[in-house]
Amino acid sequence: MNRVEERAPAKINLHLDVIGRRSDGYHRLETIMQSISLYDRLLVAANKNRGDRIKLEVRGKELPADRDNLVWQAASLMMNKFAAVKPGLEIVLDKKIPVAAGLAGGSTDAAAVLRAVNRLFDLGLSRSGLEKLGAELGADVPFCISGGTALARGAGEKITPLSPLLNQPLVLVKPPFSVSTRQIFAEVSGRVDREGASASELVELIEEKVSISWQEGWHNALESFTCRLYPRVCEIKEKLESFDPLHVQMTGSGPTVMAFFDEKRRAEEVKKTWSEEDDEVYALEFVK
Ligand SMILES: C[C@](O)(CO)[C@H](O)COP(=O)(O)OP(=O)(O)OC[C@H]1O[C@@H](n2ccc(N)nc2=O)[C@H](O)[C@@H]1O
Numbered sequence: 001m002n003r004v005e006e007r008a009p010a011k012i013n014l015h016l017d018v019i020g021r022r023s024d025g026y027h028r029l030e031t032i033m034q035s036i037s038l039y040d041r042l043l044v045a046a047n048k049n050r051g052d053r054i055k056l057e058v059r060g061k062e063l064p065a066d067r068d069n070l071v072w073q074a075a076s077l078m079m080n081k082f083a084a085v086k087p088g089l090e091i092v093l094d095k096k097i098p099v100a101a102g103l104a105g106g107s108t109d110a111a112a113v114l115r116a117v118n119r120l121f122d123l124g125l126s127r128s129g130l131e132k133l134g135a136e137l138g139a140d141v142p143f144c145i146s147g148g149t150a151l152a153r154g155a156g157e158k159i160t161p162l163s164p165l166l167n168q169p170l171v172l173v174k175p176p177f178s179v180s181t182r183q184i185f186a187e188v189s190g191r192v193d194r195e196g197a198s199a200s201e202l203v204e205l206i207e208e209k210v211s212i213s214w215q216e217g218w219h220n221a222l223e224s225f226t227c228r229l230y231p232r233v234c235e236i237k238e239k240l241e242s243f244d245p246l247h248v249q250m251t252g253s254g255p256t257v258m259a260f261f262d263e264k265r266r267a268e269e270v271k272k273t274w275s276e277e278d279d280e281v282y283a284l285e286f287v288k
């Protein structure tokens with residue numbers, strides 16, 4: 001085997017509490033994450049002719065194809081840590097997930113590179129070994145190693161896998177601007193008083209039922225901070241509410257807003273009728 005392909009799903013935050021700040025400035029979170037059916041694709045090949053070099057090609061979106069790309073950083077990390085990864089790496093990233101959207105696009109690509117290199121060179125790294133490496137690249141990377149449904153704590157890197165949830169159709173609306181995660185956490189700057197249930201209460205409930213009943217107080221503590229800087233996020237929330245969904249919420253640090261429905265058909269109707277042409281709209285579902 002000298003070439004492997006990995007699918008890299010986007011993630012959403014079903015719930016996010018900010019419970020404090022570490023001395024290094026990172027915020028301590030409790031967040032329930034879920035993989036969804038929107039994918040980037042990574043092709044990773046060992047290229048024996050390129051010495052220890054990394055060659056990256058990005059298709060689909062305008063992104064740097066050098067060390068500023070998390071894919072490059074993940075490849076470089078593996079080459080530095082493991083002598084077996086000696087030949088050059090040739091990587092193609094086919095980018096579909098909106099960038100800086102709260103969907104962990106870069107993190108899921110980086111996680112896919114770690115998995116691909118592990119397979120390609122038979123490194124035998126376990127899930128937790130890959131998660132530890134992932135934590136060196138970004139707070140969302142450890143979750144993206146195995147995806148599915150999970151509780152994340154610490155700065156996001158301490159992962160507890162949860163039972164897969166029953167599928168829940170959803171619509172994502174991404175307005176035509178990006179949000180910097182760093183900028184939003186700078187606004188937060190400490191603990192945020194909790195609204196609704198705690199992540200651990202919600203985990204208990206979903207482990208019992210394997211599904212979500214949205215009355216229980218699902219909430220993203222970053223939402224009000226992002227809405228203050230980008231009021232359009234709250235306008236999208238209001239507009240999505242008019243379609244009578246089960247629940248509406250922002251994901252990650254935004255600006256993407258999600259609306260959950262009990263039927264796929266309803267999510268597809270919203271996608272079809274959404275009138276703001278500059279927004280990207282997706283009808284999707286949960287994946288394991
Ligand atoms: C908001 C979430 O998407 C929720 O899943 C993640 O916590 C963000 O994860 P990420 O994009 O992988 O974040 P990183 O690339 O590690 O961090 C970007 C910046 O956000 C801030 N940051 C991030 C995560 C965290 N727990 N506390 C923070 O304060 C830091 O200033 C950091 O420099």
Ligand SMILES: Nc1ncnc2c1ncn2[C@@H]1O[C@H](COP(=O)(O)OP(=O)(O)OP(=O)(O)O)[C@@H](O)[C@H]1O
Pocket residue numbers: 063068069070071098099100101102103104105106107109110140179181252253254
């Ligand atoms: N492979 C990549 N895909 C997307 N963005 C990347 C990648 N590599 C580096 N970046 C940079 O990372 C920044 C964040 O992009 P990303 O799409 O990961 O954000 P996000 O979806 O908000 O992440 P999160 O939900 O983890 O906060 C962008 O400014 C982008 O230029």
